[in-house]
Amino acid sequence: MTTSRLTERIRKVNAAGRKALIPFIPGGFPDLGQFWTHLEALDAGGADIIEIGVPFSDPCADGPVVEKASIQALEAGVSLKWLLDGLKARAGRFQAELVLMGYLNPFLQYGFDKLAEDAAAAGVSGFIIPDLPLNEDAPYRAALKGKGMALVPLVGLNTDLERMKAYAAEAEGYVYVVSVLGTTGARESFPAELADALARAREAFSVPIALGFGIKEPGQLKVFGDSIDAVIFGSALITHIRETGSVDAFMARWA
Secondary structure (H helix, E strand, O other), X not given: OOOOHHHHHHHHHHHOOOOEEEEEEEOOOOOHHHHHHHHHHHHHOOOOEEEXXXXXXXXXXXXXXXXXXXXXXXXXXXXXXXXXXXXXXXXXXXXXXXXXXXXXXXXXXXXXXXXXXXXXXXXXXXXXXXXXXXXXXXXXXXXXXXXXXEEOOXXXXXXXXXXXXXXXXXXXOOEEEEOOOOOOOOOOOOOOXXXXXXXXXXXXXXXOEEEEOOOOOHHHHHHHHHHXXXXXXXXXXXXXXXXXXXXXXXXXXXX
């Protein structure tokens, strides 16, 4: 079985003694031009994997910061085709692996087989689709796998061990552990149940474990130790971009 490029990248980073860094930025945020500038800066600033959000009008898992950024991008004219065309034009330019994170509806409208083909040509290594249930994902997973891309699963505080093992049977890339029962957004602390959820994930999955939802600064990671392999940050990064117009200082915190 071929190992996903996402898994390889995280394992390589872990072997060097650090957590993999996975920033999230909505496609087309804060505008059509600056998005590409920020994407390149994230890449140059040490991102190991970059999750690019596909803006959608009804982002049910997103908190107010990500939702506002997505709506702003939609109003500016961002579409899935615009994003894929832009990535195709820049294919091979990024050192970081690229993951598209979005809801199923825009992908279905695009046509999933065509999506897989175009995303592979654009240098994408995987997808995260929050509203695609495990028992319905087989044809989409197969389409992506046929083009060398992973479908990254999400699990949370309320995902029991049996369910995690079901996800793990098909998991590629990494597993995205959601730190809270709720939407995205930077937080000061994490629920006590998170430690148990991470322990279940470590038992169930052989792919790396990435923690997201609520991460905003490196100091928050000390409590997690070896229970995670990668960290995902989105809302805090978006807020930093709004306040400073740059990603450089934010990424420098994690160096």
